[in-house]
Amino acid sequence: MEGKSDNWLIPINIPLIGEEEKSEVMKVLESGLLTTASPEGGEYIRKFQTAAESFLNVKHALAVNSGTSALYAALLALDIKAGDEVLLPSFTFLATANAVLLTGAKPVFVDIERNHYTIDSEDLEKKVTSRSRAIIPVHLYGHPAYMDRISEAAQKHDLHIIEDAAQSLGAAYKGHQTGTLSDIGCFSLYPSKVITSGEGGFVTTNDDTLAEKLKMVRNHGIVHGYDSTILGTNLRMPEMEAAVASVQMSKLPSFLKARRKNAGILTERLSGLSGVTPPSEDEDCSSNWYLYTVILAENRDNVQEYLTSHEVGAAVYYNPAVHRVPLYVEKGFGEVSLPNTDWASQHVLSLPIHPRVSEGDLEVIASTLKKALSSGASM
Numbered sequence: 001m002e003g004k005s006d007n008w009l010i011p012i013n014i015p016l017i018g019e020e021e022k023s024e025v026m027k028v029l030e031s032g033l034l035t036t037a038s039p040e041g042g043e044y045i046r047k048f049q050t051a052a053e054s055f056l057n058v059k060h061a062l063a064v065n066s067g068t069s070a071l072y073a074a075l076l077a078l079d080i081k082a083g084d085e086v087l088l089p090s091f092t093f094l095a096t097a098n099a100v101l102l103t104g105a106k107p108v109f110v111d112i113e114r115n116h117y118t119i120d121s122e123d124l125e126k127k128v129t130s131r132s133r134a135i136i137p138v139h140l141y142g143h144p145a146y147m148d149r150i151s152e153a154a155q156k157h158d159l160h161i162i163e164d165a166a167q168s169l170g171a172a173y174k175g176h177q178t179g180t181l182s183d184i185g186c187f188s189l190y191p192s193k194v195i196t197s198g199e200g201g202f203v204t205t206n207d208d209t210l211a212e213k214l215k216m217v218r219n220h221g222i223v224h225g226y227d228s229t230i231l232g233t234n235l236r237m238p239e240m241e242a243a244v245a246s247v248q249m250s251k252l253p254s255f256l257k258a259r260r261k262n263a264g265i266l267t268e269r270l271s272g273l274s275g276v277t278p279p280s281e282d283e284d285c286s287s288n289w290y291l292y293t294v295i296l297a298e299n300r301d302n303v304q305e306y307l308t309s310h311e312v313g314a315a316v317y318y319n320p321a322v323h324r325v326p327l328y329v330e331k332g333f334g335e336v337s338l339p340n341t342d343w344a345s346q347h348v349l350s351l352p353i354h355p356r357v358s359e360g361d362l363e364v365i366a367s368t369l370k371k372a373l374s375s376g377a378s379m
């Protein structure tokens, strides 16, 4: 998903694993307790969940084995099924839409706002039907979606909200953490994300009944023995991953601080550069700066090629948008009109600002981008 990160001079994102993670993993291996099928999870699962609950100020955080599993679990727990429609942006990673298809429900693609590439509530209103059951806003690049407007639409039409917070751990909307502003939040711990467990993810909710359902869904519907009354599957996170995730959780505040600092420096370096619009934060929003995504007025692909040929891990998220991916075109989704989504697909470019990026690296990124713009790349 993130490209050949090992070989870059400055990769777009890279996991930061230290001795602490290694020693915790060794403890798990030595204990022999690699996983548990109990509904509450093992020692490290519980440790990680408590840390996530406290950081996010949410009642329940439940570990699962990927961000995709988090989305799938959320949809199953809300009983989304064939015949239902789920509203979501097409400008996202495939997982958001695939989770909907996996339940048998129909994804209904909604356009994005141009400011921060998150779901557009006006287009959302137009796409609600009598079959609509849920909205999945995506806090893309780590910038919160406009949750007030989305919640208003959800209330009006009696829809659930599942936040795709895969990219936004640590981002906040009006002082509240993303992933805690709706029925269920879904997070990813994939290695490119702000913290990682290898593969991994978790769901969050303030609703006790939904939390119990989510625990069942991640474990074949089981509460005791073989007493399943609802459909679930094996979405459990292993203890080794939870051990890594617990340590990473403790490092999250320092990682976020470094990302914010790097974003500020890069914006200064790029200021006044013609043809490049740096990202910004809205008044009510605090980004976690997972991705620093600029808009290039023209020649995005050439500029990206110039940067990558100079070992700067510039990346495009996402081109094609989901509705233009062959599987979705084959299913007939290619016809939907999403002008802002198509525009963003052609103009966005993400640049590295992760905690390993030094001030010197930021100089290299800015100067290489300037050279790209003044060279053949801009023709």
Ligand SMILES: Cc1ncc(COP(=O)(O)O)c(C=O)c1O
Binding pocket: 001, 066, 067, 068, 069, 092, 093, 095, 096, 138, 164, 166, 167, 187, 188, 189, 190, 200, 201
């Ligand atoms: C927006 C979005 N949703 C969902 C996912 C799925 O997460 P995972 O890769 O952990 O399954 C990702 C991760 O790449 C993502 O970026």
